[in-house]
Amino acid sequence: MFLSNIKLWNFRKFGSDTEFDPAKPNLSLPLKKGLNVLIGENDSGKTAIIDAIKLVLGTHSFEWTRVTEEDFYNNTERLRIELTFEDLAPEEAKNFIEWIGWAGEGATCQTYLRLNYEVKRNSERIFPSDVRAGADSEGHPLGAEARDYLKATYLKPLRDAKAELVPKRNSRLSQIFQGHEAFKGKEKDHHLMGHFGEFNKAIEKYFEGKNADDTPLTNDTKGKDLKDEVDRYIKSFSGSDKISDIAAAEGSLRSILEKLELSIEDEINPGLGTLNRLFMASELVHLNKKNWHGLRLGLIEELEAHLHPQAQMQVIEGLQNEADLQIILTTHSPNLASKVKLDDLIICNSCQAFPMGKDKTGKEFTALDTSDHKFLEWFLDVTKSNLFFAKGVIMVEGWAEEILLPALARIMKKSGLISKDLTEAGVSIVNVGGTSFLRYSKVFVRKEGPEMDVPVSIVTDIDVPTVYKIPKQDQEGKVVKDENGKAIYNYQPRDADDVSRDSGVAIQEKESKFNSQKVKVFVAPKWTLEFCLAQSSSLAGAFAQALKTAHPQIDTGNLEHELAKKLIDKSLDKTEIAHHLTQTLEGDSKKESPEISLDDNDESIKYLLKAIKHACRN
16 A cells, blocks of 8 residues: 555645635645655755644654644644555455455455544644545544554654664664564563573573572672672661662563664764665664564655765665655755656645646647656756756756856846845756757656746747858869868858747747746857847947957957858857856945846847846846
8 A cells, every 4th residue: 555645735834824715725745655755955845744744644653743823824724634655465454454445446446545634723723633435525533553553653853873782771773673673572482581481590690609500709899898888788777688680670671672772783883874874774764674564654854964965866766666666755865856757756846746747847849758757867967957946947058158147147136126136036057968958858747737936947949040151162163272271261141030030949949849837948149149149239349358258369350250251160169258258247245236227228138138037026
C-alpha cells in the first residue's frame, strides 16, 4: 500500500477565506510509489505537507503532535486533512476491513483506504477530534490497532543523529531493534538474556568478593569492602540483618537493547554526516522489516542535513533504489534536485504543489514527452536546478546574457525601472547553453489545474542576419583566395524589407512556440544581443568600448559592418565583450552610481528590459 493523495483544507498556507467546501480542497496532491521529493523556496509549504501527514498517521518514534492555533489558515475555524491509500495487498487490507472502500468494477475493482481528520475551533478553544476512515466523506473512527498499521517513520530536520544512536532509556535504536524479527516476541527466551544473566551473576559475585565460580577473589576485594560498608549502614538504619543486593538493573531484553550503540567499525568519533547516514540506515531497516503488513512510509525533512554534496548524491541514489518503500522528503539542495528524476520531483509554489511528471507538465504542443524527460535528466545539472527554487527565472542562450543581465538589472533599479534587482527578487538566470529553451520551460507549464506562479522569461536572439557572405570572384568567375589558399569573402547588406519581413516571421514563430501561462519569450529585434547593444541609444558607447577591448584590431569607424562580419564568421568573443561591458556598467564598485541610465524608450534593448521586468514581477 502507498499514500496516493493528500488533500488539505485551511491547513496553514493551504487555505481560503471563502466558505468551507468539502468538494474543493485547497490542495490536492497526487503522490507516487517510491520517491517523492518536495522542493521549492522557503515558506512554500513543504513542511506543512509533511506535518499534515504526521498529524493523521502518527510516527513510529512517537513524536508528540497536536493541532494548534497556527495550523488554521488565517481566521478560519475549520481545517481538514484527507489521506488516500491505494494498492493494498490482501494481507494489508484485512487490517482495515471496517473502513475499506472499492473503486472500479469487475476485474478492475481495487481497494482503497481514505482517512480524514477534521478539526474545528472557536474563539476560546480547539475541539478534540478523531481520525476517521471510510468510503464516504465522513467515515467512522479508526481503531487504535488499525492506526498502528499506518504509522510513518519520520526524520526531522537538523536531526541529532548522535543522540538517537547512543545508549539511553527508550533510545530510538532500541525501539528499532525491538521491532525487528531478531528480537520481536523473544523478550524472555532470547539467547542474549542468558548472556545477561551470566553477566549479572558475575556482578553479584564480585560484590561478594568471589569469582563467578564462587572461588574467592585474591587480587580485588574492594567490591566486597564497598558492599560491606553499605550493609553496615542498612543494618544500622533498619535494626535488622538485612543486606544489599547489587546487580545490573532491569535484566530485560529491552534494557539490554537500550545499552547498545551504532557506529562505524574502526572509526573514532564519527562526524555528524556519518552519524546522519547511520541513523537513516537504521530507520530504513525498521521500515523494511519482514512480516509487516502495514504502511511502509518514510518522511524525511531536509535530507541534506550535515551531508556534503557528494554524500547527498550517494544517499539520494540509494533511496531511489528502495522500490518497496514510499519516501516523501523535502530539500533545499540543488545538488539533490539535479540528481532526482523529474517524475519524482514536486515543486511547492504559491500555496500549491506541482508534480513534475510528464503527465502533469506541458500543454498541447508544449507537453513533455519521454525524450524531453530524458534530455532534462541528463542536462539538469546543479546550476540549472536552481530554477526549481526561484521566485522567477530568466533562461538565456549563453554566457554573454548570463553575465550581462544581472548588471543590467542593477542599472534598471537605479534608473527606477524596477524596485528590486535579480538577487533581491529571487530570480535565477539559467544558461541552457543553446536554444533548448522549450524543453526547460515546459516544466513550468501545467497541463491542467492551477498554473505555477513562477514568471519565466526566455531571452533569445532573432537570428535574422542583415548581411550576406559572398565569395569574392575574379573576372573569370573564379573564387579569389588569399596567400594561404583561403577564399576571400565580400559582405553585402541584405534588403531592409527582406530583413524586416523575416524578423517579423521569426518573432511570431518564437512567441507561438514558447508563450504559455507564465512563460514568455523576449526576442532581440535585431539579429543578436550584440547587434542590439551596438544600436542601443543607452549602451552603444559602452558596447563599442567593450568591443574594442575584446577585439583591438576592429575598425570602430565602421562598427556595424565589422560586427556583422564577425557574427557571420563566428569569430566574435561574446563572453569577453559581455565581461568588459558589465565592468563599465558597474564601475569600480557596485555601490558607485554609473553614468549610464536606462529608459523604456530604448527600442534596441527593450526586450531585455521587459524580460527582467517580467521575471521580477514588475
